[in-house]
Amino acid sequence: MSKTASHHPALQHYFDDLKQQHGAATMGMWAFLAQEIMFFGGLFAGYTVYRYKYFNAFVEGSNLLPIAWGGLNTVILIASSFTVAMAVRCAQQGLHRSVFNWFMATMVLGLGFLGVKAIEYSHKYHDHLIPGLNFQWDGPMAGPMKIFFSFYFVMTGMHALHMIIGVGLMLWLIPKIRAEKFGPQYYSPIENFGLYWHFVDIVWIFLFPLLYLIGRHL
């Protein structure tokens, strides 16, 4: 029993057994996520300062963002959290085929999110709202408006970049899933990918209200 475990092909030589390796991978991932929280934290801190300072401009800017698209993307990401969680579960149970299917579903949802984002960005382009590219605002508070849109683009841009990296990771993992490398004994790459994906989802859960819903009333 334990003999086969210690000879698992995925076991790296510098670990004693798969349990230790799994523990290390999980811990490393959480440490990395802590890093990510601080990274986005810097942006959220800056956002908070200016939202407090220029609340009216932020309301006005926020009202220019399409709730429908943002809402759709929120639904998409929550759905993808579900699919990725299922993928992890299936990997733990050794259901290779299902892992693959859930991964494909996650991938489609992720790409869908990015597609919607691309549509939104192109609208911003037409409306001359992209700082550094074609920002134009003739009304009052032009400066703070520009700052709002700067935050909008940096925050959603960083988030989208994380989504793209996530899709890249899936492309890297899918051949391994096909080759049935993961199973009840060894599934940490899938699980860690799941953690990463959930993290990126959670960031969006914060971004959506903070950017799209300021001062809106039903």
Added chain:
Amino acid sequence: MTTTETPASPASAGHGEVNYLNHEYGIKSWLLTLDHKRIGILYLITTTMFFALGGLFAGLIRLELMTPEGDLFQADTYNKLFTMHGVAMIFFFLIPSVPAVLGNFVLPLMIGAKDVAFPRLNLLSWYCYITGGTLASFAIVAGGVDTGWTFYTPYSSTYSTGFVSVALMGVFINGFSSILTGVNFLTTVHKMRAPGMTWFRLPLFIWAHYATSLMMILGTPVVAITLLLVALENMFGLGIFNPELGGDPILMQHLFWFYSHPAVYIMIVPGFGVISEVIACFSRKAIFGYSFVAFSSLAIALLGFLVWGHHMFTTGQSIYAGMVFSFITFFIAVPTAVKIFNWTATMYRGSIDLKSPLMYALGFIGLFLIGGLTGTFLSTLAMDIHLHDTYFVVSHFHYVMVGGMVMAYLSGLHFWWPKMMGRMYNEAWAMTGAVLIFLGFNLTFFPQFVLGYLGMPRRYHVYPEEFQILHVASTGGATVLGLGYMVLFVCLVWSLFKGAKAGPNPWTAKGLEWEIESPPTPHNFHETPIVTSEPYAYEEEDVLLADKGSH
């Protein structure tokens, strides 16, 4: 599985002596290595190159300051010189020095592990460092950066010249090298300790690196995003830090120091770890108050996140905020002092063996003490209004960073050199280097305290004539200091070719890294060690010897 060779056969130490240096040859075996020891060596070589580059800039700065007039360089050139000096030294030498060179090499050995938890990430971290370093060097060659190492807006945005965004991207990418090292060390310490290596048996070097990893993981990403915002501001005029659009340049300083104060501790706490090892070994005593020293590292790491405002007393931040920052800054001197007291208490009645590593460690204690105490001058609100942005500050941070961290790094380098290279250096020359460095350092930087106190501002190349004598003294000191580094360099390189074989434990030191061959085999340990004794069990052994003698 496929690549793992069983370490059983080369183990038989007698014939051939397979070690991590000679088991593979060729540039590729180095550039693609996953071995923590080789990665440590890669860092050693590359950080030394940046140290030389930064040193060159420093030499030019000191040369210009020989005379009150700006005769050697234009003001613009001078701005570029001190900026590039700071960037090279802080981001590309001092931050990676102890953790990435010594930490990479000995941390896994000390806890009885075959490697760090993520060897691939470890190599990636070196590539981040190299990529960042290349970009920064390109910025230097292409036109220079003149913002100061702090990249304050609007110097780095509205009024930027040269290649500020390129340099910013370089520092940004380099940040990930720190982060990855932090993630790696944190996980390695948690998960890879040998059986019996409990938390309170960890050498203090490990505790120090544990605390450092926390700061690297939690602080570095904040400066990364800040510098990214500055770069975007610079390239696209976002307005976030631009007052013309309602942005706030002070916010940039807050975000910057939120990282960069912890970063100054990233630049000293690993050094504390080295000093603990060296003092214990060369006093033949266990560290006095082990757990105090261990926890003071953690305390420093946590408090370090709460004091950034002491860099901004003069920026018009709220006076109440200033008072709180001032208070916490005083408070952080307490865990620092705990360490100093404990090291001196360790040496008290120890059997001192004054070898070059200890020489550097003693230099560290004295110089760091001065640096830390002048830090408390600066934390005093009213004093800082007078001293801020003067040479007093310059001298303060050189006492802690060069007098502190560089001395600690050199102490550790001399201590573990025999382990890393398998050779002994010439002790007399090493001592000469240490003494020259100590004297040269003081001659360079002590006059700067006086200069600053008298009102000489930092970052100017023209100054009133009455300051000249102190500046000349400082430049003279810098020459001696430079000479000291040369001696040290030649002495260490010489040892690689002519040094006597070191043997596993030339200092009869305690710790798992001394129980294996020098240089270690590729997989470090032939079999996983089992730890049964407390750390720094120097006295036990000596008592045993004494017992034997009396029978």
